Amino acid sequence: MPEAISQDSVAAPLPIAHGWYLALYADELPPGGVQSLEYVGRKLVIFRTEDGQAALADAHCPHLGAHLGVGGKVIGSALRCPFHGWEWDYRGHCHSIPYSKVIPPSARLRMYPVVERNGAVWFWYHPKGTPPEFEVPVIPEWGSADYGVQWDRHTWSIRAHPQDILENGIDFPHVMTVHGFDAPSNVVSSFEGPLYRWGADTGKEIELLDKRRENFSFRVDTWGLGLSQVHYHGLFSVIFQIGQTPVDATMTRMSFSVLTRESDRADPQIAAALRRYVADNVRTLEQDFPIWANKVYREQPLLCAADGPIHAFRRWAAQFYERAV
Ligand code: FES
Ligand SMILES: [Fe+2]
Numbered sequence: 612m613p614e615a616i617s618q619d620s621v622a623a624p625l626p627i628a629h630g631w632y633l634a635l636y637a638d639e640l641p642p643g644g645v646q647s648l649e650y651v652g653r654k655l656v657i658f659r660t661e662d663g664q665a666a667l668a669d670a671h672c673p674h675l676g677a678h679l680g681v682g683g684k685v686i687g688s689a690l691r692c693p694f695h696g697w698e699w700d701y702r703g704h705c706h707s708i709p710y711s712k713v714i715p716p717s718a719r720l721r722m723y724p725v726v727e728r729n730g731a732v733w734f735w736y737h738p739k740g741t742p743p744e745f746e747v748p749v750i751p752e753w754g755s756a757d758y759g760v761q762w763d764r765h766t767w768s769i770r771a772h773p774q775d776i777l778e779n780g781i782d783f784p785h786v787m788t789v790h791g792f793d794a795p796s797n798v799v800s801s802f803e804g805p806l807y808r809w810g811a812d813t814g815k816e817i818e819l820l821d822k823r824r825e826n827f828s829f830r831v832d833t834w835g836l837g838l839s840q841v842h843y844h845g846l847f848s849v850i851f852q853i854g855q856t857p858v859d860a861t862m863t864r865m866s867f868s869v870l871t872r873e874s875d876r877a878d879p880q881i882a883a884a885l886r887r888y889v890a891d892n893v894r895t896l897e898q899d900f901p902i903w904a905n906k907v908y909r910e911q912p913l914l915c916a917a918d919g920p921i922h923a924f925r926r927w928a929a930q931f932y933e934r935a936v
Pocket of ligand 2: 779785786789790895896899
């Protein structure tokens with residue numbers, strides 16, 4: 612008799628979660644800029660008004676369906692459609708039709724709440740269009756005198772779901788097999804509403820002249836499935852801002868941004884160690900990609916006592932999906 616295929620061994624994608632997602636870095640969108648984006652399974656357009664307000668909308672004009680990102684132009688505080696010239700302001704209201712004095716009262720472009728924070732433009736996605744349930748937290752160091760305003764950027768499109776990528780963080784045993792590290796020690800984790808926080812200590816060989824072994828501690832704050840902020844402190848300090856924006860239910864655009872201190876970069880030895888450390892982190896991330904791209908999502912995984920808190924993590928993640936009614 613053929614073996615039954617169990618339901619959970621099929622690569623059934625998780626749906627797209629609601630949350631804040633990184634649209635682009637703020638400096639990629641100058642005043643008057645217009646760009647097409649494809650995220651959350653939709654065609655989108657992002658623009659910045661002449662006085663600096665960023666806005667994100669569904670790409671297709673409610674009139675006769677032109678793509679606003681292909682030939683659309685910012686005029687003052689509005690985006691002018693390339694097809695018949697209707698103008699949509701940053702709140703999605705039509706404020707001008709060049710050949711009609713009367714604007715249909717139902718003329719609305721679907722907009723997504725947008726916030727500009729920590730050098731990026733974030734948008735709130737909810738399949739039902741409900742308003743944000745939490746905020747994008749400020750990274751106080753970003754823009755400070757010592758850290759400055761320059762993110763070192765690494766971006767990938769990965770065949771993976773944001774939930775699988777995050778689950779990797781608390782899947783402690785995989786660091787030995789995939790990355791060849793010792794498992795982290797003093798791991799703490801907590802789940803508070805939309806915030807999942809965890810941290811650990813790691814001993815790491817730092818290649819200074821004296822080959823010292825430096826103890827680092829790090830703390831990861833993850834808000835929803837799209838946004839993580841990581842603080843590392845040890846011989847030097849590093850902040851990572853990680854955006855995980857679903858292209859659709861199977862692909863994720865990952866933006867891994869690195870912020871370092873001027874005072875660390877000013878010391879040649881520390882700066883060299885810092886560069887190696889960041890390069891190591893990037894390489895470590897990339898080691899996970901083939902696993903994520905080819906794994907299935909096991910709804911009922913077979914776990915052992917020494918695995919990380921997979922079930923607690925999944926109970927937390929479940930709040931970002933619409934429940935079937
Ligand atoms: S399709 Fe946009 S104005 Fe007609
Ligand atoms: Fe990993």
